[in-house]
Amino acid sequence: MGTLRALSVTQQVGLLFVVLFGLLTLITLVAFSRTLQEAPPEKVAARERFARELRALWVGAILFWVAWASGPLGSTILFGLVSFFALREFVTLTHTRRADHRALLLAFFVVLPAQYVLVGMRLIDAFTVFIPVYVFFAIPVISALANDPFRFLERTAKIQWGVTVCVYGMSHAPALLLLELPGYRDRGAFLVLFLVVVVFVAQAGQELASRRIRRRPVARAISRTFSWRAFAAGAALAGVAGVLLFWITPFKPLPALAMGAAAGAAGTLGEFVMKALKRDAGVRTWQGGSSVTGGVGLLDRLAPLCFSAPVFFHSVRWYFGT
Amino acid sequence: MKLPEVAGLALAFIARLVTGAQGFWHGTSPKAEQRIYFANHQSHFDWVLIWAALPRDLRAVTRPIAARDYWTASPLKHWITREIFNAVYVSRQRHKDGTGDDEDPLEPLMEALRNGDSLVIFPEGTRGHAADPAPFKSGLYALAQAFPEAQLIPTWIDNVQRVMPKGEVVPVPILCAVVFGAPIALAPDEERRAFLDRARAAVMALRDVA
Numbered sequence: 001m002g003t004l005r006a007l008s009v010t011q012q013v014g015l016l017f018v019v020l021f022g023l024l025t026l027i028t029l030v031a032f033s034r035t036l037q038e039a040p041p042e043k044v045a046a047r048e049r050f051a052r053e054l055r056a057l058w059v060g061a062i063l064f065w066v067a068w069a070s071g072p073l074g075s076t077i078l079f080g081l082v083s084f085f086a087l088r089e090f091v092t093l094t095h096t097r098r099a100d101h102r103a104l105l106l107a108f109f110v111v112l113p114a115q116y117v118l119v120g121m122r123l124i125d126a127f128t129v130f131i132p133v134y135v136f137f138a139i140p141v142i143s144a145l146a147n148d149p150f151r152f153l154e155r156t157a158k159i160q161w162g163v164t165v166c167v168y169g170m171s172h173a174p175a176l177l178l179l180e181l182p183g184y185r186d187r188g189a190f191l192v193l194f195l196v197v198v199v200f201v202a203q204a205g206q207e208l209a210s211r212r213i214r215r216r217p218v219a220r221a222i223s224r225t226f227s228w229r230a231f232a233a234g235a236a237l238a239g240v241a242g243v244l245l246f247w248i249t250p251f252k253p254l255p256a257l258a259m260g261a262a263a264g265a266a267g268t269l270g271e272f273v274m275k276a277l278k279r280d281a282g283v284r285t286w287q288g289g290s291s292v293t294g295g296v297g298l299l300d301r302l303a304p305l306c307f308s309a310p311v312f313f314h315s316v317r318w319y320f321g322t
Numbered sequence: 323m324k325l326p327e328v329a330g331l332a333l334a335f336i337a338r339l340v341t342g343a344q345g346f347w348h349g350t351s352p353k354a355e356q357r358i359y360f361a362n363h364q365s366h367f368d369w370v371l372i373w374a375a376l377p378r379d380l381r382a383v384t385r386p387i388a389a390r391d392y393w394t395a396s397p398l399k400h401w402i403t404r405e406i407f408n409a410v411y412v413s414r415q416r417h418k419d420g421t422g423d424d425e426d427p428l429e430p431l432m433e434a435l436r437n438g439d440s441l442v443i444f445p446e447g448t449r450g451h452a453a454d455p456a457p458f459k460s461g462l463y464a465l466a467q468a469f470p471e472a473q474l475i476p477t478w479i480d481n482v483q484r485v486m487p488k489g490e491v492v493p494v495p496i497l498c499a500v501v502f503g504a505p506i507a508l509a510p511d512e513e514r515r516a517f518l519d520r521a522r523a524a525v526m527a528l529r530d531v532a
Contacts, residue, residue: 084495088342092497098487104494 076120099148169306202264206234238264270307345375349504478528
């Protein structure tokens with residue numbers, strides 16, 4: 001640990017990426033060598049699923065690296081684009097009417113860029129209130145001006161919700177990258193990595209636990225695997241992962257446990273909520289192979305991050321009293 | 323690369339950024355055969371969407387139909403339709419007093435098909451905003467009669483009316499799908515109306531796929 005501390009911040013971050021890509025390469029090689037063996041069809045299907053997830057992990061890791069390497073401007077633009085694609089998928093899945101056109105234009109071409117500009121300029125106070133205060137007010141005004149009262153609240157609420165999840169939630173990820181904490185300068189990448197790892201562990205943990213302990217699902221119509229027991233197991237595992245990673249964060253072990261568990265729990269709950277939304281939109285085939293226009297599966301993957309990033313971000317700020 | 327080519331690629335990129343322009347091929351595949359794609363028509367964006375959903379090598383040989391009076395009115399419009407899309411221009415109205423060009427409106431289309439090009443047509447004739455497409459006009463029947471060897475590909479464009487409703491200028495980013503279906507053919511003694519209704523049904527049947 002001492003030798004690690006002796007490295008400069010840039011070297012530490014560099015090492016982080018070497019380890020990350022090394023691990024991914026290793027997993028990919030193992031997975032590839034497995035595909036060379038013959039196997040029954042259900043195993044082949046499972047492998048294909050795994051390969052798809054692995055591809056997504058690669059894309060995520062490369063994005064993460066590019067975001068880090070390209071500095072504040074690059075990372076803001078990159079996360080802004082991801083946000084754009086997520087919002088595009090969200091709007092596709094919800095039913096909007098002609099009168100929503102202007103409000104949607106506002107969301108896509110004004111709110112989204114403005115939010116990321118605020119993040120990129122590190123205007124923390126401005127970017128945390130911009131959407132909840134100003135945009136919350138502006139969207140219904142624009143919608144009302146379109147002169148269509150049909151299901152007005154429902155339509156406006158949907159747009160608000162999409163903006164909050166896909167733009168506001170997502171924008172907290174680059175904000176973490178740019179967050180300047182006392183004694184922890186330029187190490188934002190570790191915070192993002194910490195968040196991504198605990199969220200991933202919480203999801204994987206819940207998935208495994210739901211297979212092991214057969215419990216009655218809390219909401220069968222939405223998810224057959226979500227039970228309180230499995231959820232708690234996922235959050236607990238995320239806490240353990242948090243403790244194991246405490247040395248890359250500015251936290252002491254116990255707060256790292258709490259942070260990990262909280263962020264992990266927020267992530268799994270976010271995914272659960274997104275499942276409800278997709279059920280409502282009629283996307284049946286979960287993840288890939290869907291024939292419904294718009295169900296491209298980006299939103300599912302980003303939902304845990306969109307929900308957990310703001311929780312984590314504000315927990316961190318609260319912890320440091322900034 | 324020449325300017326029109328670059329502009330074309332940029333346009334296709336924007337169309338993909340805004341709508342995804344996902345092309346799905348059901349019962350047919352993207353091949354360089356002579357084809358007449360016929361699709362539902364809801365927005366000015368329809369043609370760009372079909373064009374962007376086609377593979378790049380097919381874009382060059384697939385041509386849209388453009389109204390001559392509107393699309394040659396300004397140098398920019400003329401340049402876009404001529405250089406990027408290689409559009410087939412048709413005159414919308416014949417002059418009532420018998421002056422001016424008195425050609426058959428289908429003649430430029432026949433000409434393009436004789437050259438071996440593929441066409442995209444919107445047989446409803448105008449942009450609709452109802453859920454179902456309007457009854458098809460007879461141009462498709464005439465083309466099918468004159469060129470029995472060209473494949474008639476029904477095409478359903480999903481969601482595009484949400485991207486750019488009539489009267490709006492800026493498109494909202496929403497994912498769209500273009501579904502290309504199995505080719506239909508004119509039966510030997512099929513009547514005009516029966517064929518057009520069958521063609522319309524073939525387009526609407528693709529809606530469930532999207």
